[in-house]
Amino acid sequence: MAKVTIDGTEVEVPNGASVLQACEAAGKEIPRFCYHERLSVAGNCRMCLVEVEKAPKPVASCAYPVADGMKVFTDSAMVRNARRNVMEFLLINHPLDCPICDQGGECDLQDQATAYGGQGGRYREEKRAVKDKYMGPLVKTIMTRCIQCTRCVRFATEVAGVPELGATGRGENMQIGTYVEKALTTELSGNLIDICPVGALTSRPYAFVARPWELRKTESIDVLDAVGAAIRIDTRGPEVVRILPRVNEDVNEEWMADRGRFSFDGFRRKRLDRPWVRQDGKLRQASWEEAFAVITERMQGIPGNRVGAVAGDLVDAESAFALRELMVGLGSANLDCRQDGAAIDASRRDYYLFNSGIAGIEEADALLIIGSNPRKEAPVLNARIRKRWAAGALKVGFIGPAGLDLTYHTEQLGEGPGAISTLLEGGNAFAEVLKGAKRPMVILGRGAVARPDGAAVLAAAWELARSVGALTPDWHGFNMLHLFGGQVGALDAGFVPGPNGLDLAGMLAGGVDALWLLGADGFDAGLIPEGAFVVYQGHHGDRAAARADVILPGAAYPEKEGTYVNTEGRVQHGRLALYPPGEAKEDWRIIRAAGAALGVDLQFNTLDALRARLAAANPAFRLVDGRVAGGCADTTGPQASGVSLGQQPFTLPITDYWRADVISRASDVMAECSRIYNDPTPRLAAE
């Protein structure tokens, strides 16, 4: 530790910390553009200059290490003068287009020019103009505004792992871009917009939409992937205009995946905004009373064990639990939330959680990925793996389709479950890597168990984790990576077949006469037996709604208070940012009303009462925003129940990252991304 005096305040910071970090520890604000605490230090903007005693010149605090006894001044005449002059230089080539700039009002340059800048510029010569670059369908560029801090270059190279951005040319002619005019091949490109301190990189879908002070900001949780990133939903009137990440060190740091960020126009399209009932084979609009009347009439006489319910991938835990209560009340145990048919053993929570935790990835020293492409399934989590890999001494083994680029080096161990057996038998050198590691991690993709031999894959993966010493009292190295934000919550809410209950396959095989689909669009609705009465409760008119006999319009995730559990088992609350459109209602209310119509006495009238019942049913819901970290006390594995490992190579569940759920399938922006990124021929100069 080094003792440093900042403006007379003494602070202790670790050796090797920068002066800037010491200043922050002392509560002093240091202006900066190029410095970003999650990126390498560039030291090229010179805005963070401070005065250090005995140093002849101002020093760039971001790149200057502390020394014991150092005296730093952050508000001396020298510092103020230096900042004013640096700002004058930065503004020489920066256009004065704040009134038409989307960054206006939340621009670092604007703010710092006000706080630290001078009265005016003395530059009278020609300004530089830079041709705008094409960086893909999500990032809009106005490169004349660029101050060449190279944050975007470092983000793409270090965090996103796609070294495609660079600074070409020199001096006056230096330009930031890809040089070859192509879309950045990353699922994290939206973060470029956040880290850009000026208006050079802005959001294309948000271009000229709103000013930051017009927006109502609601803190919520992203549910479009299972990471459960902390987000802020910005709304204006009845519309979501953008979604931004918030900082949550344990989950997403400050990054966010593109699908969650840019698919918000999907909230406006293809919405179910009023009830529909099927009459003479055709759907027609109806009132809520009519819809419930039809449901009561059609469900009358169907015995409880001939009724089934399926929960979708984006449902909140409350509505899944409410629907489960309704089904139990009707006498049905036919429940399933595993639309993909994943052979998940829900008998113990750590059989289906990402037990090491997302932050726990940074402690791992060997990693095996089975049947998952984390880059597409959980881009932010993948960035965490890359961060750990870049820190050094992490070997990553991969079992699954060959030729994937996960942004870090992987050792391809095989394409099918056979490779797990080989590792179990020690027939591969990577088995020794796992065994020799102190904290080995096994990541099992949800897609790897969504196959006929899924139960055996699950058991084998657990057994492998156990045999390499990944399951110890202080480290749990078995991890399942889920795909969507509602999947774990529904499992935690107990939305799986009860005693003698049918799973989804059983229900589709003709086990039920009435089927309640809660946002369930993840399976082929054409497989539902003819003649079965189908209620679809959800927010988008996607695949399953067309098959329904009654459609009950529900709320998408920004339109309701809901509990979501991320892949590591972290219970988080999403908040209502806007009201559901038209006559749509929050889902738990719909189920409560349906219970009343069907004569089932559901024991809750408020969300609080429902949450209390949920917490009573599964104590995991009591701990909000946190997770119980810890080891594996009982290493007994899930049972393969007579299934043995097959030979089929693993296939990946997400084939089109941009259109993986109902919201992104309704989004025009995502459709454009899908078209561009799935186009095999590289696209040249769009604008």
Add this chain to the structure above:
Amino acid sequence: MSAQQDVNHHEEPASFAFDPESEAQIEKILKRYPAGKEASAVIPLLYVVQKQMGRATGSAWVPRVAMDVVATRLHMAPIRVYEVATFYFMFNTKPIGRFHLQVCGTTPCWLRGSDEVLRACKDAGALKGYGDTSEDGLFTLSEVECLGGCVNAPVLAVDDDYYEDLDYESTVKLIESLKRGERPKPGSAKGRLCSAPEGGPEVLLDIPLKDPAIVVGRKGE
């Protein structure tokens, strides 16, 4: 406002591959760097590319496809090679003429008459100005910063050769002979030995050395 040049407005070759001569050089170059640090060889390899293009097409430049080839060879991301190649003006990222006339315009050369050298280049080479390539494809004119030959200013570098102590007439003469396909001997146009005074050394004559060339730092030519 002055708009920056678009980087990609010329014809790019469809492909690039190193020829045997380049391969032999690359083998030598790569031996200088430890395994895993191949990226250090990016500048030498870009020179190899530029030389090969000069041999093969008569225009010594570095096409983008060649940068990609260098990136693959050195296990680098292509953008890292683009950054290096565009940073150094010694790498021509656009096709140039057969002879690259590089006029030094820095203060010592300018004081000693680089404007005259420039005028001679324009007149004799039929060039409009800096950045221009003559219509016959023989010459490209560039302004360069200090070439380090200030003692013999003004200096004109033709590709890798320095022609020194130039004035209007000697520059025209030089360019005319280049047009004829000759390569005059590089060095001072006034016949100075390196940077020794005209007519030979004038001081330190009492140092008992047999070979006066040693006094000026270079023994022989």
